[in-house]
Amino acid sequence: MLRKLSILLSFTALVFAAPLHAEPQQFNIDKGHTFVTFKVSHIGFAWIPGAFTEFSGDLVYDPENPANSKVNFTVQVPSIDTWHAERDKHLQSEDFFAAEEHPTATFVSTAYEKTGEDTAILRGDLTIKGITKPVEFQVKELAAREDPWGNFRRGFEATTELNLADFELDYAGPIPESATVIVSLEATRAK
């Protein structure tokens, strides 16, 4: 009886707790469902997909005032994976990422601007190979609701097109000129 009551109470608390979080909310990135991927043209032939498999980040989302939302992201460059070891090795060399000298790439947001019901633009400074440039991600807010395991979960997809020469990654140029970066991210609200 007491057990049932406590379950009921905690459930009620959970339901009513949501509106109480009117301030920016801290989210924990779910690494199992977050993917830092890119695709880049092989000198104009087919696409090479790739991913950075090691990363960490902080996400703050403000549902009341989305412009207050912030994200910091750090990617471990040596974790680059394009499903071909010799290419991965080459990508980490001085010709491309110079991973030994610059083992991390970072993104620090400067602005988050809603452009529609579930779309937004995320602006920030991206640093790759020690070179910092402002970039703009097109963001889709995919979902924001309870997941099946009792967490409040948000899902995003952020996409941008990077000019490779901006970050001195144009070794194979002039084609490809750019790479598409797609970050699929899920995060659960910190309790």
Add this chain to the structure above:
Amino acid sequence: MLVKGGKPPFRGEIAVNRVTPCIFPGKGYISPSSDYFPGRKLMLRNTTTSWGWLHVLFHWLTAITVIGLFILGIWMVELTYYSPWYNRAPDIHKSVGILLFVLVAVRLLWRLTNPVPSDEPGPRWEHRVAHAAHWLIYLLLFAIIATGYLIPTAAGDGISVFGWFIVPAFVTGIENQEVIAGKLHLWLAWTLVALIVLHVGGALKQHFINRNRTLKRMLGIRY
């Protein structure tokens, strides 16, 4: 100058033959069944006084392959993306590397199951250094081949040997495997080159200063 026909040679003519390589039986100027030197046939197996021709063949085949792979390796990593050799050179390097592994493995087995000629006259420390260098060269060859193998196989791809067969990837997924293996591969290769310089220097010293048969034995010269 060459000794042919049925007459025994003059002294001077033998001297010419002394520096003439005779690695393959029957192909050299002094044939293994030479009428002039009965009972001194070039043997397949080593004896306690000389290397057999198979050991000599293994040695020089290894030498040529290793030097070739080293030059190819140093050259190919500097190729630009648009070079016609950008893909071909590493393919050749990997294929020959795998074949070198087979060669060195068979060679080592042969070496371990054959008699070893005793050392030529000379200081004991020189023999010790020489023997240590020989085993270190074997060890380095295996280490260089292993680290080389770990580079392209790091993400699970096998190595195609001239398109004849594929050596599958056995070890994958070590963190940053291709980069670490690549560095080791390069530094071990340079270490091997240093040892080869020592090895060649030693052989030349034996020949020109100690004036013994060490170098001649490895050239398959019997006299």
